[in-house]
Every structure is written in structure tokens, then in C-alpha cells.
Amino acid sequence: MTLLTPPAAVAPTRAMPARLFAAGPRADAAQHAACYGPLPGASALVEELRASGLTGRGGGAFPVIAKIDSLTGPPTTLVGNGSEGEPLSRKDATLLHHAPHLVIDGLLLLGAALNPGARLVIVAHADGVDSLRRALLERGDGQGIEVRVAEDRFVAGEATAVVSSLSGEPALPKDHPAHLTERGLGRRPTLLFNVETLAHVALIGRYGAAWFRGLGTPDDPGTRLLSISGDGIGEHVLEAPGGTSALDALTAVGAEAGSIQAALVGGFHGRWVPARRLARPLTARPAGDGEGVAVGAGVILALGAATCGLSVTGSILRYLAAESAGQCGPCVLGLPRLADRFDEHASGRELDAGHVWQLIETLPGRGACHHPDGTAALARSALTVFTDEIDRHRAGTCSEGRHR
Ligand code: SF4
Structure with a gap:
């Protein structure tokens, strides 16, 4: 099983109702406009977003309107985050490859609604950067949007890491930061959304909240x-x-x-x-x-059925241990030990379950960001779900047929 490859676009699979790729593969400005129509005004955008129930698509699922409401002043910078540090994720690269105009539309609409003078930036990996620059050349608006290259590491996509990078510092999470909507880039209110979130903003700006809620559930619309x-x-x-x-x-x-x-x-x-x-x-x-x-x-x-979940988890934990920013105790000390225990177990040694559970319980809540918490949760779920695999390893076998 291949786990660790750089983010790259794939052909979107059309098996369910498609909104974001409705303009077709690699849609240019003309195809985009023919499919979705012109960019609307932004006077009703905030109230439509409030009614839509849209949540962030970067992983945290924070309500979009709650983030906007938490701004302590007009945002001086709006950021589209396509950093996609998650190694298994292809969605942002694919969206930027095939539908860059929707992302640009969403950023322009939010800027027009919240602060027409704001700095607009989109951060993406190389293919997305090329696609965005090509799209910006095709259209008359959006010429002021900056396109920046994302750092290729797991924690670089975290919101405070992206803002650090934009201010010229390493793309590392900040230790106990203020909310970006209060003091972000240049210590001024800053709004950052995942690029997929911006694409949904573009569609809600055109078709409204009721249309957005036409798919999904009341609790998870769109x-x-x-x-x-x-x-x-x-x-x-x-x-x-x-x-x-x-x-x-x-x-x-x-x-x-x-x-x-x-x-x-x-x-x-x-x-x-x-x-x-x-x-x-x-x-x-x-x-x-x-x-x-x-x-x-x-x-x-x-x-x-023929893949060992403990072995896969061990590989992921080893990757996560290496990808920490190396600035907090649980990442420097705890994550490598946790990865070691899984590696040892995957190669046949008896699992010291007490030690592993102790490591898992001491990791959360002690780092500057949620990297240790998320890593501990993954390990905890592996120990809970792969109990049969643990027993097989104890008996000297595993799903992949290896024996001690
Ligand atoms: S918790 Fe880990 S990943 Fe997060 S800032 Fe600290 S060292 Fe970096």
C-alpha cells in the first residue's frame, strides 16, 4: 500500500451529483462562465452564508459564518489555503487543477463583501499555482490576487503555519496563537479558508443558501x-x-x-x-x-483483508513523528516512541499495551497545535479496531501472512 506521495490532481470521479466540477475537466474562463454564469454582487453574501450552514472543508469543520462573525474588524488579508499537507488528500489539488475559477470567485466575493481593499492570497502546491496563474490571466478581474507556493510538509497547512509562511517565517504552527480573525498577518484581522470552502462560497454567492441546502442533510448541508x-x-x-x-x-x-x-x-x-x-x-x-x-x-x-492495519498505522505514525515541527515535548519525545512500539509490534515483538496506552494518554493537550492529539487519536483507534490483528501477531502471524 503506497501512502506517502506528493499532492497531485486526479480525474474527479462522476458518480454522485456534481457541483464543483460541473464546468468539465480543466475548465477555462469561458467554460466556467458558460456553466455558472457571471460573478454576482456580494451585498447578500454574508447573510446567504449564514443561512447556508456551510462549514470549513479543510478538516476542522468550523462554521464559516462563525469565523466571519469572530472578525474584530475588516480583514486586511483573506487567504485561500490549498496547502493540503495531508498525504492522502488529493481534493484541493484536483479542485485547483480542474476548477480554479471557482476558488478565485469565492475569494473575490468574500473580499468584496468584507473589505474591498483587503490583500487576497491563495497558497497552493506547484500544479495548483500553475493552474491559478493561468486562470488569472484568462479573466479580467482578480489581477491583484497573489499566488504563493505552499511548503510540502504535514503541519504547513495548519492555519497559523500558513500565516507564518506569508509573513516570511518558517511554515510552522504558532505556540498558543491569538485567533487569526483578531490578530493574524501583521497583527491585523485575517480570514483564512480552505480552497474548497471558497469554491462553495462562490456557488452560494450565485445560487443562494436554499440551493446549497438542496443536497446533504440539515446538519451537514451541501x-x-x-x-x-x-x-x-x-x-x-x-x-x-x-x-x-x-x-x-x-x-x-x-x-x-x-x-x-x-x-x-x-x-x-x-x-x-x-x-x-x-x-x-x-x-x-x-x-x-x-x-x-x-x-x-x-x-x-x-x-x-490482506493488509495489516498495525503495519500501516506504524508507517503513518513514523511519518507523523518525523513531520512534527519539533518544538514541543509530546512531538519530540512521545511520537517517536509511539512509532517505535508499533514498528516493533508489526515486526513480531509482543505489544507492550500498557506502555502504548500510557503514551497515547499523555500526548493530547500538551503541544502548541493539535498534531500530538490527532496522532494519539489515530493510534488509539488502531488499538481498538485491530484487536484481532494484535492477537494474530501474538501468535506469530499477521494478515499479510508474515511469521516471526
Ligand atoms: S505540537 Fe508538535 S507539530 Fe505542533 S507546534 Fe508543537 S512540535 Fe510542532
Whole structure:
């Protein structure tokens, strides 16, 4: 199973209602305008966003209107974040490759609504940067938008890391930062949204909140992009209505339900979900036990029956330990030890469950950002979901057929 490749665009899979890719592959300005119509005025945008219930599509699922309402003044900088540090995510790269004009529209609309004089910036990886620059040359507006290259590391996409990078510092999360909407870039109110969020803003600005709520559920309205990969199914980006289950999304891209033992939902800071729970709806915010599965960064990784979940988790933990900013105790001391324990266990040594659980419980809440918390949650879910695998390892075998 290949886990760690740089972000790249893939062809969007058309298996469910498509809004964000309706203009077709690599839509230019003319195709974009023919599909969606001209950019509207922004006078009603904020109230339409309030009624829409749109949540951020970068992973935190924070309500868009709550972020706008928390501004302590007109934002001096608006940022579109396409940093996509999550190694399994392809959705932002795919969106920028095929529908850059929607992202530009969303940023222009928000700027017009909140502060027409604001600095507008989009941060993206190389392919997205090329696509955005080409799109900006095609249109008459948006000439003031800056396009910046994102750093290629896991924590570089975190909001305060992006703002640090824009101010000329390393793209690392800030230790106990003020809210960006209060003191962000240049210590002035700053608004940052994931690029997919901006694309939805562009559509809500055109068609309104009621149209947006025409798909999805009351609690999770609209659609979202999912990056789907795993054993035997390749890589896909699927636009799915809120409330879709991981199982429906996987089968929509060709996975056989019976061949999946579990799926990692939400990305490297997500959770392993056993096959019997994959039919539960994906939810924007963490759901109560038995109610749903938090979709996080929109990533679903399917694990086939012949792949060892402990081994895959060990690889991810090793990656996450190396990707920390190296500035806080739990990352410097705890994450490498946790990765070591999983590696040892995957290679046949008896799991010291007490030590692993102790490590997991001491990581959360002690770093400057949520990297240790997310990593601990992933490890916790692996120990909970792969209990049969732990027993197999104790007996000297594993799903991949290896023996001590
Ligand atoms: S918790 Fe870890 S990733 Fe986050 S800022 Fe501290 S060292 Fe960096």
C-alpha cells in the first residue's frame, strides 16, 4: 500500500451529483462562465452564508459564518489555503487543477463583501499555482490576487503555519496563537479558508443558501470533496452530498464492500473505522458514539483483508513523528516512541499495551497545535479496531501472512 506521495490532481470521479466540477475537466474562463454564469454582487453574501450552514472543508469543520462573525474588524488579508499537507488528500489539488475559477470567485466575493481593499492570497502546491496563474490571466478581474507556493510538509497547512509562511517565517504552527480573525498577518484581522470552502462560497454567492441546502442533510448541508484511495481501488476524488456514508463513497469508486476490513476516515489525524460501521453517515463534526463518522479532512483510505492495519498505522505514525515541527515535548519525545512500539509490534515483538496506552494518554493537550492529539487519536483507534490483528501477531502471524 503506497501512502506517502506528493499532492497531485486526479480525474474527479462522476458518480454522485456534481457541483464543483460541473464546468468539465480543466475548465477555462469561458467554460466556467458558460456553466455558472457571471460573478454576482456580494451585498447578500454574508447573510446567504449564514443561512447556508456551510462549514470549513479543510478538516476542522468550523462554521464559516462563525469565523466571519469572530472578525474584530475588516480583514486586511483573506487567504485561500490549498496547502493540503495531508498525504492522502488529493481534493484541493484536483479542485485547483480542474476548477480554479471557482476558488478565485469565492475569494473575490468574500473580499468584496468584507473589505474591498483587503490583500487576497491563495497558497497552493506547484500544479495548483500553475493552474491559478493561468486562470488569472484568462479573466479580467482578480489581477491583484497573489499566488504563493505552499511548503510540502504535514503541519504547513495548519492555519497559523500558513500565516507564518506569508509573513516570511518558517511554515510552522504558532505556540498558543491569538485567533487569526483578531490578530493574524501583521497583527491585523485575517480570514483564512480552505480552497474548497471558497469554491462553495462562490456557488452560494450565485445560487443562494436554499440551493446549497438542496443536497446533504440539515446538519451537514451541501456537498464535499472526498479523497478516496486504498487496496485495489486506485486514487479518486469524489464529490458527495453531506450524510453520505464511507461505504457508499467507496462503492461509488468501485470498491467491493466485502473486501474491506476497515477504512481510515479523516486522514492521518483521523480514525480507523471497522467495516461494520462504514455504513454510518459521514459527519462534518465529531458525532456521538453510534451516530456517524467524522469526515475530518475528507480522506478515506480502504484497507483490504490482506493488509495489516498495525503495519500501516506504524508507517503513518513514523511519518507523523518525523513531520512534527519539533518544538514541543509530546512531538519530540512521545511520537517517536509511539512509532517505535508499533514498528516493533508489526515486526513480531509482543505489544507492550500498557506502555502504548500510557503514551497515547499523555500526548493530547500538551503541544502548541493539535498534531500530538490527532496522532494519539489515530493510534488509539488502531488499538481498538485491530484487536484481532494484535492477537494474530501474538501468535506469530499477521494478515499479510508474515511469521516471526
Ligand atoms: S505540537 Fe508538535 S507539530 Fe505542533 S507546534 Fe508543537 S512540535 Fe510542532
